[in-house]
Amino acid sequence: MRDAVTVYPFTSHAVVHAGVARVTLSGELDLDTAPMVHNAVADCLxxxxxxLCFDLTDISFCDCAGLGSLLTARLTILGEGVDLVVEGIGSQLRRLLSLIGAxxxxTPKAAETDLGRARWASAGVASHRAAETEAALPTRPGTF
Structure with missing residues (x-):
């Protein structure tokens, strides 16, 4: 019966080319679809x-389970020493992140290198390095 209430079905598309992975997510990211984020990231890694670039432009809805899958994916990506680039955070996901202080x-931050700035700034993209962002991770016992 879940499909009867899903307005925007979830899809994920992952591709790796020349050392750059791109995971495009769209639709409703929720308890039912959250595992697909892990699968797409694992395939790319x-x-x-x-x-690894996350394109979240077409995420129409994200609940706590979906947010958890994104945060877990972020930790996994950065833990592998892979740069994380995020594009297109919509207002609903932005508000959810804001509510938990994340x-x-x-969100977009300045790239660490001149190459990174030139490569990503014109596209409105954020680049995060594992070492730089590890201090900003939630440090509650039993999480991630």
Whole structure:
């Protein structure tokens, strides 16, 4: 019966090319679809990229389970030493991140290198390095 209430079905698309992985998510990211985020990220990381780009432009809805899958994916990506780039955070996801005090985890920040600035700034993209963002991770016992 879940499909009867899903307005925007969830889809994920993952591709790796020349060391850059791109995971495009769209639709409703919730308890039912959250595991697909892990699968897409795992498939990309198996290809050993240097950068992984999350395109969240078309996420129409995200609940706590969906948010948890994004945060877990972020930790996994950065833990592998892969740069994380995030594009297109909509107002609903931005508000959810803000409510838990995590808005800086997926928002645009200056790239660490001149190459990074040139590569990502014109596209309005954020680049986060594992070492730089590890201090900003939630440190509650029993999480992630």
């Amino acid at each position: 198996a290809e050993r990229p240097t950068t 808005e800086d985890l997926f």
